[in-house]
Each structure stands twice: as structure tokens, then as C-alpha cells.
Amino acid sequence: EAEVDLFYERLVEFGPGDEADDSETQLQHWNEFAKAIPGRTGLTCRDFFRRMVVRSPHGRWIGEPVRETHDPKTEVTRTFYDQLWLRKCAYRVGECALFAPQPPFPKPHVARIEALFEEDGQKYVSCIWYWLPEETKEGRLPDDHHKEVFLSELRDEARIKLLVGPAEVVSRQEYDARSKTDSDLSLYWFSKFYSMTMKERLAIPDAIATGHLVAKEGGGFEPLSRQERLRVMIEVQLKELDRMNKRGKKKAAAAAAQANS
Secondary structure, three states, rough: HHHHHHHHHHHHHHOOOHHHHHHHHHHHHHHHOOOOOOOOOOOOOHHHHHHHHHOOOOOEEEOOOOOEEEEOOOOOEEEEEEEEEOOOEEEEEEOEEEEEOOOOOOOEEEEEEEEEEEEOOEEEEEEEEOOOOOHOOOOOOOOOOOEOOOEEHHHHHHEEHEEEEEEEEEOOOHHHHHHOOOOOOEEEEOOOEEEOOOOOOEEEHHHHHHHHEOOOOOOOEEEHHHHHHHHHHHHHHHHHHHHHHHHHHHHHHHHHHHHOO
């Protein structure tokens, strides 16, 4: 709880919103409940986030659109961007972010941003979620580290108002090296994958072997959807059958040659 409280206190430093929204009324409102952040009286962690999300600014895109898609069936057009400026923070595709906590979990959720887009005048973020230990089937175990998260195959879209700050998810080795000198509360680490279908925590090699993850060329890992995972597993099985078939033919040819000699 102390760590969560410190996180909310750090968010107060960001101010009430974007520069364009720094009206005197908003500043006064922000200061009123900022004085009652966790550790003082009158405002719980969840209330703090709820008020902040309700008063979230609309944000603005950084740079020009990178692409646009149109669905003729639904007549929906999506315009994609690489960066978003929201509440004095920059969010970029490929980086991680913190999202407002949802009951019954009091801590912010962690996700990797896969896309930033606008649809019908509303801004959205598409992401891949990391699971907190308490969100898994086993719940938080005694050996679970307080900054450990699990990569998952869950992909989702959310309104940008749920974004509450940038985050970093690194390896355990990098986390240990940086945590000695870096007190950033938005720094997390992962070394396992949580399978939503198997309801199990998997080591990265096991997740790759079962088709849950694929290694990316530039480093890191990419979760596969259930359909993609089935396709990969079928391809692996077909290759194995082909290999066994070729090996069987070689053995048969060798046996025939030996019989004729």
C-alpha cells in the first residue's frame, strides 16, 4: 500500500492536465483533492484515480497520421498515429503504459501499446496486457516480486482517458541493475508468460514451445492469438510429419539396398 500511495503522490506532480486545460478552476480543484492524497485524510487511492480519469483531458496527437483503415461494412474509419501527448506525458507505440486500476484490484494495470488511433472523433489505445500476480488463477504467491508482471495474449482497446502514466517492463537482470539507483515506481520486470487458456504461468521457453510466444527479430517476444497459435502448432506438426516421412523413406531405402546386396 505504501508503494501504491507513493505512485499516486508522484502523479500529482503532473498537474491537472494538458497545458491548454490549466484553467484556474481546474488548478483549484486539483489542489483541493491533491492535499488529501493517500497518506493524508479524505481521499482513497481509488477515489484519486476515479477523479483523475473523469477529469482527463482529450490529449493530442504528436506528428502526422501514419496510416488509415476503412471498413466498408461498418463504415468505420480509423486513423493511426505513432505518438500521443496526454496529461504532460508522451505515449509511443511499442512502449508500455499504466492504466487506471479496476475493481477489485487497487494497483494500476500494465500494458504494451500496440496502436494509437482515432475513430469517430474519439482517441483509443490498442494494447497487449501484462497480468499482475494477483490477477492470475494462483493469485499472488509468497515468492512473487512486488514489481513482477506476466506477459499475456490478451489484446484489447481502451479509451485514452484510462492512461495514467508511462511505464517500462524490462528483464529481471535489468530491473535489478536499475532498481539499485532508480526509484521509478513505473518500472516493472517479467520473465514469465501467463496463458489465459491454460490458466498457467509459463517460463518463456515453454511459452515459445507451446506456441504462445514467438521471438521478435529486433528482440523481445510477441504473443500469439488463439487462432495464430493453432496455425503455428499445425505448421509445426506438419513439418514434424514431413520429417518423419522422409526419415522413414530413408530407412526403407537403406533396408532395400541391404537386402539386394
